[in-house]
Amino acid sequence: MKIVTTRRISQAFFLLMFLFFCGITTFGTEWYQIRNWPVNLFLWLDPLVAISTMLATHTLYAPLLLSLITVVLTIIFGRFFCGWVCPFGTMHQFTGYMTHRKARMAEKIELNKYRKWQKIKYYILILFLVAAALPAFGSLLTGLLDPIPLVYRSVNIVLLPAVDNHTNIIFSQNRWTTTAWAIGIIFLAAILANLWIPRFYCRFICPLGALMGILGRFAIWRIGKNSTDTINCKLCEKNCEGGCDPSGNIKISECVLCFNCRSDCVHGLISYQTSKSFEGEVTSPDVSRRGFMLSLASGVLAIPAVRLSGKLASNWDNGLIRPPGSLPEAQFLERCLKCGQCMRICPTNVLQPAGIASGFEALWTPTLNNRIGSSGCQLNCVACGYVCPTAAIRPISIDEKHGTGDFADSGPVKLGTAFFDRNRCLPWAMDKPCLVCQENCPVSPKAIFTKETFSIVRNGDKVVEKFASDTIHIADDDMQTGSYATGDYFITKNNEPDRLYQIIDNSKNSLTIKNDEKMIFKNGDKILLKVRLQRPYVDIEKCIGCGICEHECPVSGQRAIRVSAEGETRNKKHGLLI
Amino acid sequence: MTGKKQENLNRREFIARSAKAGASIAAAAGLAYWLYQDNVIPRQEGDSAVFPDFSVAPQPGKSLSIVQGTERKSTVIKAIDMLGGIEHFVKPGDVVLIKPNIAFASSAALGATTNPDLLATVVRLCYDRGGAKKVIVTDNPINDPDSCFALTGIGKAASAAGAQIMLPKDSYFSPMTIKNAQLIKSWPVLYEPLKNVNKVIGIAPLKDHHRSGASMMMKNWYGLLGGRRNIFHQKIHTIITELAMMIRPTLVILDAFSVMKANGPTGGSMSDIYSANTIIAGTDQVAVDSFGAGFLNLKPADLPYLTQAQQMGLGTTDYQSLKPLKVQL
Numbered sequence: 085m086k087i088v089t090t091r092r093i094s095q096a097f098f099l100l101m102f103l104f105f106c107g108i109t110t111f112g113t114e115w116y117q118i119r120n121w122p123v124n125l126f127l128w129l130d131p132l133v134a135i136s137t138m139l140a141t142h143t144l145y146a147p148l149l150l151s152l153i154t155v156v157l158t159i160i161f162g163r164f165f166c167g168w169v170c171p172f173g174t175m176h177q178f179t180g181y182m183t184h185r186k187a188r189m190a191e192k193i194e195l196n197k198y199r200k201w202q203k204i205k206y207y208i209l210i211l212f213l214v215a216a217a218l219p220a221f222g223s224l225l226t227g228l229l230d231p232i233p234l235v236y237r238s239v240n241i242v243l244l245p246a247v248d249n250h251t252n253i254i255f256s257q258n259r260w261t262t263t264a265w266a267i268g269i270i271f272l273a274a275i276l277a278n279l280w281i282p283r284f285y286c287r288f289i290c291p292l293g294a295l296m297g298i299l300g301r302f303a304i305w306r307i308g309k310n311s312t313d314t315i316n317c318k319l320c321e322k323n324c325e326g327g328c329d330p331s332g333n334i335k336i337s338e339c340v341l342c343f344n345c346r347s348d349c350v351h352g353l354i355s356y357q358t359s360k361s362f363e364g365e366v367t368s369p370d371v372s373r374r375g376f377m378l379s380l381a382s383g384v385l386a387i388p389a390v391r392l393s394g395k396l397a398s399n400w401d402n403g404l405i406r407p408p409g410s411l412p413e414a415q416f417l418e419r420c421l422k423c424g425q426c427m428r429i430c431p432t433n434v435l436q437p438a439g440i441a442s443g444f445e446a447l448w449t450p451t452l453n454n455r456i457g458s459s460g461c462q463l464n465c466v467a468c469g470y471v472c473p474t475a476a477i478r479p480i481s482i483d484e485k486h487g488t489g490d491f492a493d494s495g496p497v498k499l500g501t502a503f504f505d506r507n508r509c510l511p512w513a514m515d516k517p518c519l520v521c522q523e524n525c526p527v528s529p530k531a532i533f534t535k536e537t538f539s540i541v542r543n544g545d546k547v548v549e550k551f552a553s554d555t556i557h558i559a560d561d562d563m564q565t566g567s568y569a570t571g572d573y574f575i576t577k578n579n580e581p582d583r584l585y586q587i588i589d590n591s592k593n594s595l596t597i598k599n600d601e602k603m604i605f606k607n608g609d610k611i612l613l614k615v616r617l618q619r620p621y622v623d624i625e626k627c628i629g630c631g632i633c634e635h636e637c638p639v640s641g642q643r644a645i646r647v648s649a650e651g652e653t654r655n656k657k658h659g660l661l662i
Numbered sequence: 663m664t665g666k667k668q669e670n671l672n673r674r675e676f677i678a679r680s681a682k683a684g685a686s687i688a689a690a691a692g693l694a695y696w697l698y699q700d701n702v703i704p705r706q707e708g709d710s711a712v713f714p715d716f717s718v719a720p721q722p723g724k725s726l727s728i729v730q731g732t733e734r735k736s737t738v739i740k741a742i743d744m745l746g747g748i749e750h751f752v753k754p755g756d757v758v759l760i761k762p763n764i765a766f767a768s769s770a771a772l773g774a775t776t777n778p779d780l781l782a783t784v785v786r787l788c789y790d791r792g793g794a795k796k797v798i799v800t801d802n803p804i805n806d807p808d809s810c811f812a813l814t815g816i817g818k819a820a821s822a823a824g825a826q827i828m829l830p831k832d833s834y835f836s837p838m839t840i841k842n843a844q845l846i847k848s849w850p851v852l853y854e855p856l857k858n859v860n861k862v863i864g865i866a867p868l869k870d871h872h873r874s875g876a877s878m879m880m881k882n883w884y885g886l887l888g889g890r891r892n893i894f895h896q897k898i899h900t901i902i903t904e905l906a907m908m909i910r911p912t913l914v915i916l917d918a919f920s921v922m923k924a925n926g927p928t929g930g931s932m933s934d935i936y937s938a939n940t941i942i943a944g945t946d947q948v949a950v951d952s953f954g955a956g957f958l959n960l961k962p963a964d965l966p967y968l969t970q971a972q973q974m975g976l977g978t979t980d981y982q983s984l985k986p987l988k989v990q991l
Binding site for chain 2: 111112113252256257258431432433457458459462463464465510516517518519520522523524525526527528529530534566569570571572586588598618632636637638640
């Protein structure tokens with residue numbers, strides 16, 4: 085079998101594996117659901133994830149050790165990952181191939197020539213790594229452009245739901261993604277750039293490719309010319325995926341090991357070999373000293389500049405409700421890749437990518453949007469922490485989440501606290517009974533409790549005209565038939581304010597009350613129509629900020645009860661209780 | 663350039679081109695005429711969904727049974743047998759829909775949802791003794807549907823017993839209007855699973871409910887509503903009455919084995935529950951709920967929806983008048 089055929093099989097295999105993992109990252113116990121499938125495999129194999137989190141946290145989260153495989157293989161063989169494994173790379177290669185396959189040879193050679201701007205990706209990498217490593221300001225931005233988190237994010241929370249919302253095969257109910265447009269446009273732009281230059285993203289932008297270009301510097305085997313014969317036919321450049329100039333002074337750091345040059349060379353002049361290319365080779369990326377200093381300086385200044393927003397200080401965003409088990413914000417930002425795995429697994433779809441309004445560093449990090457999905461953060465679910473590839477969301481047990489068992493002393497994990505908006509709440513603002521929030525509060529005893537009040541309705545002072553067989557006739561005829569018959573309305577007499585008579589029916593000018601042996605109304609008695617309200621309150625000690633109340637609140641626009649991050653367990657400084 | 667002279671259109675080409683141009687103009691004008699609208703009104707979805715009356719007349723004197731036992735399986739079988747057996751309600755070839763209460767994604771032991779063993783027992787009765795062609799289990803829970811079916815154990819138990827589970831897909835809802843109702847008007851209802859069904863059985867746990875007083879059989883049908891149904895909590899008694907108007911079930915089974923006495927309807931702690939070890943089965947859901955109220959120390963009159971339902975002719979709150987069949991196993 086030709087080596088390029090093997091390479092294509094490998095690419096197809098890993099792309100299908102990636103898509104399979106995307107498909108099965110769904111809560112459940114069937115084989116096509118998550119179970120123990122290593123759905124994070126590509127993220128764990130990604131050395132940029134490992135190195136950048138390592139620089140930021142000075143530790144290596146256990147599963148990221150897997151990236152050592154990639155590192156070792158890259159050091160020995162060069163950028164095999166780009167050409168043989170990377171699912172995003174395969175998408176680019178396929179799109180580029182489909183677009184340009186009928187181009188003339190001269191055009192192809194022009195498309196696949198080495199361009200000096202390919203060094204940009206190294207500057208991006210330097211900037212990201214410096215930003216991650218910066219003492220006291222470490223922030224993980226790699227996930228924005230690292231192809232693995234990018235492709236996970238794009239497929240899992242944009243492409244997949246966009247398709248499945250037509251079919252409802254994977255999810256029984258439609259899924260939603262805020263900022264899907266931005267994630268989608270970036271993905272689309274990266275793919276469409278191949279119409280211009282094949283593997284545009286890999287050649288110019290990809291910081292992971294840049295990292296591997298550096299790692300592959302001392303690769304034992306490299307692509308190169310095996311003879312000084314010069315034919316100058318440039319057949320080897322025709323389908324060069326890396327744009328690495330194989331016929332000339334080959335740029336080893338750009339070579340993605342596609343082997344097209346070797347396969348296309350009819351003269352047998354190209355080999356994967358231990359000796360240097362006979363035409364000469366460049367092992368280091370074309371990074372100038374000035375360029376290096378510039379990206380270094382940018383990296384040093386970027387995060388401190390971004391943090392002038394105060395989002396990690398007093399101007400913290402109380403609308404960012406982090407999922408259960410999330411680390412304190414500064415540590416969270418050292419680890420979160422914005423890969424979207426937590427949002428994908430979240431059975432209720434409440435986890436959403438944060439928008440740019442929450443700050444540049446928070447872009448696409450997970451936050452609860454209780455207006456979206458099927459029901460806030462479910463009490464008996466800790467799925468997000470178990471799928472998080474870097475433990476930005478720690479895997480916690482149900483006991484730890486509930487504050488039971490071994491965690492009885494530490495209490496439950498609070499995501500924030502629910503606050504009533506009494507200007508919008510039906511029983512508070514409009515004298516209408518409601519209480520959906522209290523009903524749905526999942527903690528026991530409930531964090532939402534009520535105080536019963538009897539509030540006089542509008543135009544509720546009436547005068548008895550006649551009383552006969554449970555029915556009071558009144559002088560006015562301004563009532564709407566049946567409107568007080570819901571079981572929530574009562575009458576009191578002016579001289580007997582504590583005695584309540586339940587209304588069971590009413591017409592325009594009469595009120596029928598529940599039969600009560602001792603009730604006597606005389607003509608001219610002044611009565612008051614009252615509505616029984618159970619006005620809700622939040623018990624701040626009990627509330628865990630799960631947001632089910634906010635999700636269920638019937639005030640469907642801006643909810644009358646909303647969770648705010650005050651009181652979240654992970655940041656003691658945001659506490660409310662003393 | 664080769665200096666070739668432009669050629670004029672010949673007659674044939676001119677006619678062909680004119681004909682195509684004419685056809686295009688006609689098509690554009692025709693489309694405009696066809697879709698022309700001089701007064702724009704918002705599109706309304708028509709009500710297509712209607713539920714038939716699923717009820718079956720009880721055998722004389724056998725409309726309400728109250729059985730106390732030691733475990734749910736034998737108790738529910740006894741309770742149904744006292745009403746003439748499942749054979750009286752489910753006939754060979756019937757398609758039966760069972761509506762459990764799976765509102766919350768919590769463990770069955772916490773009593774907030776229908777007990778899976780109880781559900782499985784009734785499913786098997788429908789197949790084995792009733793000869794049902796198919797048994798469907800559905801609900802539109804409050805929490806995430808998949809999680810609810812999984813964590814309550816209902817999904818597994820129902821499938822193992824041979825029932826078909828229908829998760830509430832968005833496409834399963836159709837707007838419905840109930841005659842004489844003031845709330846369920848063009849409201850999305852979980853219609854698809856009930857479309858080709860001829861018997862409906864409700865199975866629900868007996869629970870405290872702060873807003874309405876108690877959540878039992880009538881309230882259980884809330885799980886057939888879609889949309890932002892919470893808006894109806896403003897008139898909770900009215901909506902529960904209308905739910906009883908919407909569904910005239912074949913049989914209802916109220917589970918008072920572990921009664922949620924407080925912190926309902928979610929519960930969440932074993933201390934919210936006490937054991938009453940009772941199953942109440944009946945054809946009159948108002949009567950079943952009226953009896954059930956007693957487990958929460960309530961009288962039927964304390965629950966306005968029961969009185970309202972009686973006034974609407976949906977059943978009786980005077981369950982004693984049905985001469986309930988009581989037995990202790």
